[in-house]
Amino acid sequence: MFGAIARKLFGTANERYIKGLQKYVDDINALEAEIEPLSDDALRARTDWLRERVANGEKLDDVLVDAFATVREAAKRTLGQRHYDVQLLGGIVLHRGQIAEMATGEGKTLVATLAAYLNALDGKGVHVVTVNDYLAKRDSEWMGKVYNFLGMTTSCILNEMGDKERQDAYACDITYATNNELGFDYLRDNMKFTLETMVQRPFNFAIVDEVDSILIDEARTPLIISGPSDDSSDLYGAVDAIIPNLQEDDYEKDEKVKSISLSEKGVETAEELLRQAGLLEAGGLYDLTNVSLLHHVNSALRAHHIFQNGVDYLVKDGKVMIVDEFTGRAMEGRRYSDGLHQALEAKEKVTVQQENQTLASVTFQNYFRLYPKLAGMTGTAMTEAGEFAEIYKLEVVDMPTNRVISRKDYDDEVYRTRGEKINAIIEQIVECVERKQPILVGTVSIEQSEELAAALKKRKIKHEVLNAKQHEREAYIVAQAGVPGAVTIATNMAGRGTDIQLGGNLDMRVQTELGENPSDAEIERLKSEIAEAKQVALDAGGLFVLGTERHESRRIDNQLRGRSGRQGDVGASKFFLSLEDDLMRIFGSERMDGMLKKLGLEEGEAIVHPWINKALEKAQQKVEARNFDMRKQLLKFDDVMNDQRKVIFEQRREMMSTEDVSDLIKDMRYDVIEDIVDKCIPEKAYAEQWDTDSLHEEITRVFNIDLPVKEWAKEEGVADQEIRDRITDEVDRKMAAKVVNYGEDIWRSVEKSVLLQLLDTIWKEHLLALDHLRQGIGLRAYAQRDPLNEYKREAFNLFEEMLSILRDRVVSLLAHVELQVGSPEDELEAFNRHEDQQMTESRQDPAMANQQPESPEYGTATVRTNKPSENIDPNDPATWGKVARNAACPCGSGKKFKHCHG
Structure with missing residues (x-):
């Protein structure tokens, strides 16, 4: 109680911190009148002037106001966008090596330009980290206009680039890249044989976009570069054939931690089945000689009873592709490690690829701690503030929005069964479509999104589905989700990088409808259409966000909610739950089910109460705390390595x-x-x-x-x-x-x-x-x-x-x-030929491994050279032939050829 009174009187620590930064914003605003009249060349010249000041010993903090004012003016001239005051505050927070929590639609991409430009003035380079290649390319081209206008170089790292292109990109002042590309380049650099072939410069400063997704969600599993180990592909298929013969009491399953093991009865059954299949020749399954077979059985058990097609992975073009549980994206090329991926391939009857052996690995936690200065931005970080502080020494600052959020967040509706919940969701969607309110439906799995899509199809309701299977159309689907009456079903919305704008997205419509060189009249027509549509959507209540299930992490729920209410727009959000949902089922819904029956809850009726929300939040906090402990424990072990x-x-x-x-x-x-x-x-x-x-x-x-x-x-x-x-x-x-x-x-x-x-x-x-x-x-x-x-x-x-x-x-x-050393210049070419046998790389990272050729084993090497001619006249260079620069000079002087006749 006293804490609440004190907060009312003095403000929170966060509010006091933001207030302390306001003086910088006032100084930047005061400079605007002085900078606006400058010519483009004069504005560009400010970069050299600022660089000179930093080179002469001034700290970056000393030039912050001048640098930010310069970037703001450049953004106005190149992008037609002027940084809001709250964006300037965000830039200061990033420069100070903190995390800026900014709501969706507050322009995080533009905020990064301020800190990136300022920190690039000392010439050591800045990395801006994004979650996928599309965003890295888009942001480097889009924000590159600002940097290039000010005389700074910018580039982005893409999967298909060679070493020379990567070197050039890292040499730029500001480099955009995904976390995977940066991590793999670090590992590859430390497998190179000469400094000249390394692509990265010493680490300086990184700004991580969607920092919670990269540093928390993806931190549980490492980046691995690996090569093939002994092939046991046939064994996966043979073991897979016996798993369907096991009964429910043959194994013990714990869904909370995604683990499964054979029961005592199951061991006997498995041993009998393996003997019949000719796989177990002597002894029991737990004998030392059969440890490899036990590993295969455990992998096959997990593949069949823990991992589900359409939820954890999907099968596409004859390949098993992992679905990212946080973004709903299919992760091209990634593979589960420790034989699990091969077990899934055997289960789905696709080609079982070779197992791998680790050649190099690093976790994102340890990779990003290599940067002397690190900053991040996201819409949802406060729930994980403790982890950011403990693991990365990063403080989270909650940034105010440019306009007050007008979104209405309704209490959750809880139904007894899944069927009742689905019916209620369909009715809510129909209601929104009838009043022309755009609705975004967030699901936690591909299976669920397709089930909803089928139900809407039956009701003849037009809709778009965004999940791992529609990855290519992602940006277009998200951009048009704000059109009046639009129904968009999306599997998780983390880090989409495209705003949902009410009425539709102008840039996306120009790109798809008008082609490369649209006329001003055509653009104006689209603008007026979008403005009309926006008003219709606002009158209907703005974007309605509907969650079909609570996620284990509150952050993912908040990310979904945050899609509505952009830049002060009206909007609404509501979650529909059932006691059969994973979170409710795994974390104790039996008591609640009994209670609801006693209360006489009839079919189709929901229970709605703020207490339910609080109980759910506590359950989520417990899961988050457990996941944090798991990550912390993992990190302690990884710190040793x-x-x-x-x-x-x-x-x-x-x-x-x-x-x-x-x-x-x-x-x-x-x-x-x-x-x-x-x-x-x-x-x-x-x-x-x-x-x-x-x-x-x-x-x-x-x-x-x-x-x-x-x-x-x-x-x-x-x-x-x-x-x-x-x-x-x-x-x-x-x-x-x-x-x-x-x-x-x-x-x-x-x-x-x-x-x-x-x-x-x-x-x-x-x-x-x-x-x-x-x-x-x-x-x-x-x-x-x-x-x-x-x-x-x-x-x-x-x-x-x-x-x-x-x-x-x-x-x-x-x-x-x-x-064998004779005369040519390339004495060591054969010995060093391993450098031509560089490993082929594919993006296969978290706890997942690369398919790569093994590094060669090195033995005795021979350097082949021409034998010297016997007819050499020390006084006649014409008879010497080709002489190695480091060989003794044939004239007999005793000096090396390069220091004598060479």
């Missing part, structure tokens, strides 16, 4: 930027000798206790050199240190001879190339080991041990082991490798 990933990627980049890695190789060599000697000659042991046979074998295996270590050990008074020194001297002599034999420049390049290639191969093996460790670590809880601490400890041990293996393999390969 992330620390290792950062070390490896940093070391890799350092190696690429260093011309000469010989000191590092020498240290590795000495460490390997040290390890071998310590293992075979224990500390303080007598000479007769030394394992000289193993010592001889190991030195021969690793260094390809036959040393008389047994004889050395028999010498009187010889100590382990002396043995160590002799081995070191002999190995150093052998490697020095290689340097002299092949030329220093060539050998240094070979060392660097071997080091990078083997680091990648061993890192890939290490990721696989961590995957296996992660899958079973939860069982440690049964021994009263914390799985996270156990994972940290074992992952550290695996990391140390990986470094030891790397040292051993690098040293051994360099000791064994033999090069």
Whole structure:
């Protein structure tokens, strides 16, 4: 109570913060009269003036007012749009590295121009992150007019671009891209072999559009680049055939966490069926030898009983395509990991593609935390403010709207059965159509949207359906959803990027009806038609948003609601629920059902009360809190791998930027000798206790050199240190001879190339080991041990082991490798040919994997060159033929050819 009184007197913390920013807005407005009369060239020149001020040491905050005033004027001249005061406030919030929660239709795309322009003045680049390629391309072209007018470069990253185009795009002042493209470019860059082929610049500042969708919804699952592992495609089909024979009591299902496992009876049934099919040859399903078969059975169980066609995925063109639960879009190319996608393919009787092995992965949480400064904008972030603060250190600021929201949000209507609910929804739609009120119906699955569409078809009501199957027409359907009497059924509305404008969208109608060069008269005709239609829609009550079910997350419901009431328009929203809905059914509707029966609720009647809304909100908050805990736990495990990933990627980049890695190789060599000697000659042991046979074998295996270590050990008074020194001297002599034999420049390049290639191969093996460790670590809880601490400890041990293996393999390969070096300039071309075998990339990200060729295993390489002619006259260059620049000059001077006759 006292808190409410205090808020009334002093305002909320959010309101006080917004009030504190008002002075900047006043200063920007005061500059308008001074900037308006400037010529285009004079306005453009302000960019150089601002850049100079930043270069001379002024902070970005010092030039904020001048920069924002400049952008506002440029937007007026290029787009015909002047930033509202609330948009200027939004720009300041973004510049400060916070999240601006702005209602739908408040112009977030335009807001981003302010912070992007200001932060691009220091020349380090700004990334504007969108949820799909269409928006990245549209926004970069649309807002690019403002940036280009002011002399700044802008570009966007698209799926089909090559490395050179990507480099150019990242070199621009402002780069638009999807979160997937940015994440994959980061992973690919850290699989490159030269700095010149890397596409991204060091991270500076990112503005994330639909920040809740990207940093919360998609953060649960990582981006993965992978290559094929051992093929077991036939086994998926064979296991799939037995699953329909299992009865309901053969498995235990938990829909809350989407998990399923065989019951005790189910294990016996499955074992019997597998034996009949010839798949289980010996032992039980849980025997160590059958662990792979158990994995296939579990994947097939999930595919049949947890994942539904039309809800979680759809089958199109002979492929299983995942449906994004938050946006309703079919996610082209994405695949579930851990064999689940193959199990779904077997279930749907389409071609089962090869399983994958992780080569590189990163979560969006860890990727976006690489940016020194991060900001975001969305219509719905306040419900997740705690998570943004804890995970990303991002504060959410609730921005005021330009005009007061006039939308009326009705209480939910709750029916006992699904059938009653559908009938009520149809009646509501009919009522809206009769009074020419546009209605947007939000569903949570494709199946539900098609069921409603079929019911409307029966009633002969014209409608549009927007779901993963109509992905291509998305922008057009959304843009025309505000036409009087329009009925639009949409599966989730997150991040559509196109406003629903009452009366229709002028730009979309010009594009579809008038073609490329419309006349002014035709545009005016469309404008007046839209203005008339808008008035009809407003008189009918504006856009009516109807939710057919509550989502697990309040944000998704709020996003749907927010589509109505744009820029102060009137509108309404209402959710229709039944006790058979997933949220109500899974989270305790049995008591409510009994209560409604006692109250004598008749068929077709609904219960409507603010208490119901509050109870539902509490249920949603519980689900959100559980999901947050799951994401937090996931992040803790990923942080362990992330620390290792950062070390490896940093070391890799350092190696690429260093011309000469010989000191590092020498240290590795000495460490390997040290390890071998310590293992075979224990500390303080007598000479007769030394394992000289193993010592001889190991030195021969690793260094390809036959040393008389047994004889050395028999010498009187010889100590382990002396043995160590002799081995070191002999190995150093052998490697020095290689340097002299092949030329220093060539050998240094070979060392660097071997080091990078083997680091990648061993890192890939290490990721696989961590995957296996992660899958079973939860069982440690049964021994009263914390799985996270156990994972940290074992992952550290695996990391140390990986470094030891790397040292051993690098040293051994360099000791064994033999090069044929003669004369051409491309001495190392064959050795470095792995760079031409770059992996083909496809966008397959969250917890889903890429189909990619495996990285080649690297062994002894041969550099082919021409043999020098025997008829060389040192005094006659005409007889020398083609001489390598780093080879000794044929004149006999002793210098390299490039420093002599070259």
